[in-house]
Amino acid sequence: xxxxxxxxxxxxxxxxxxxxxxxxxxENHRYMYWYRQDPGHGLRLIxxxxxxxxxxxxxxxxxxxxxxxxxxxxxxxxxxxxSSQTSVYFCAIGTxxxxxxxxxxxxxxx
Amino acid sequence: AxxxxxxxxxxxxxxxxxxxxxxxxxxxxxxxxxxxxKQPPSGELVFLIRRNSFDEQNEISGRYSWNxxxxxxxxxFTITASQVVDSAVYFCALIGRTDKLIFGTGTRLQxxx
Numbered sequence: 258x259x260x261x262x263x264x265x266x267x268x269x270x271x272x273x274x275x276x277x278x279x280x281x282x283x284e285n286h287r288y289m290y291w292y293r294q295d296p297g298h299g300l301r302l303i304x305x306x307x308x309x310x311x312x313x314x315x316x317x318x319x320x321x322x323x324x325x326x327x328x329x330x331x332x333x334x335x336x337x338x339x340s341s342q343t344s345v346y347f348c349a350i351g352t353x354x355x356x357x358x359x360x361x362x363x364x365x366x367x
Numbered sequence: 368a369x370x371x372x373x374x375x376x377x378x379x380x381x382x383x384x385x386x387x388x389x390x391x392x393x394x395x396x397x398x399x400x401x402x403x404x405k406q407p408p409s410g411e412l413v414f415l416i417r418r419n420s421f422d423e424q425n426e427i428s429g430r431y432s433w434n435x436x437x438x439x440x441x442x443x444f445t446i447t448a449s450q451v452v453d454s455a456v457y458f459c460a461l462i463g464r465t466d467k468l469i470f471g472t473g474t475r476l477q478x479x480x
Contacts, residue, residue: 290468299373299458299472307466315467347412353400353419353462358412 260284263348263359270366276335278362280348282328288352289331291315291323293344294361300347306331338366369394371461373471380449381479388444388457388474396420396463401442403433406456406473415457418442449478 261282270276280289287308292300292315302315304323312323320342322334335342343366348359370393380386392401403415416426418435426433430447446453459471 288466292470297376297472300460300470302467302469305467345410349468351468353417355414355417356402356468357414358404361410 261348261350261357261359263346263362265362266360267363268365270338270364272339272366273337276338276364276366278333278346278348278364280331280333280359282331282350284350284357285328286350286352287328288350289325290349290356291321291331291333292347292349293317293342294347295344303333303346335364338364340366342366369396369461369463369465369467369469371459371469371471373457373459373474375474376472377475377477379477379479382450383448384478385445385447386449386476386478388446388459388476390442390444390459390471392440392442392459392461394461394463396465399461399463401435402460402462402468403442403444404458404460406458408455412458415444446476449476451478451480454478 264279290305291303294300301317303321306312306325324332346362349356372391399420401418405413423435432445434443454477456473456475458473462468
């Protein structure tokens with residue numbers, strides 16, 4: 258009964274192709290976040306949303322776009338995937354009172 | 368700007384040893400929240416503790432304890448009598464007024480039998 262799910266869990270794509278990752282929540286949280294995790298860098302914030310159609314950039318937003326057309330879904334798009342975007346991507350929901358993370362999406366760009 | 372520093376990249380201990388994971392943070396906000404998360408080899412992120420900036424009381428939960436000191440901007444995590452199951456990557460995180468949850472780079476803890 259996870260309140261947050263990510264899809265797909267794994268994906269291999271070719272350089273230059275567009276890729277969309279989906280984060281779905283059933284908790285009706287206002288705030289949603291996308292992070293990438295890379296060795297030596299921890300989790301770095303890509304984009305976050307504070308409401309439907311309200312989004313803002315994080316520290317590593319170049320090459321990524323997001324959309325949130327309804328409360329429960331937060332999409333992360335790589336318009337033209339590059340090898341440097343090979344990573345594990347995590348979605349999170351919550352506020353200062355606590356955050357819940359999805360299981361992650363392992364994306365490989367070849 | 369907000370920043371979280373976990374200077375210890377990797378720590379190795381033998382079972383039953385005590386180990387402390389350091390976390391130093393930077394923020395200009397007076398109201399903020401600090402977190403610790405555990406990431407076991409399976410990859411999920413497991414919430415351990417949340418502390419707000421107005422509560423400097425130390426906390427103990429079983430073998431885990433946390434020391435929050437605003438004077439040194441530190442929120443350190445101690446595992447007493449470590450066990451092999453404690454092997455994981457541990458992340459410290461901070462959020463203030465900007466609504467951006469910022470993580471440190473993590474500390475990999477290896478506990479050997």
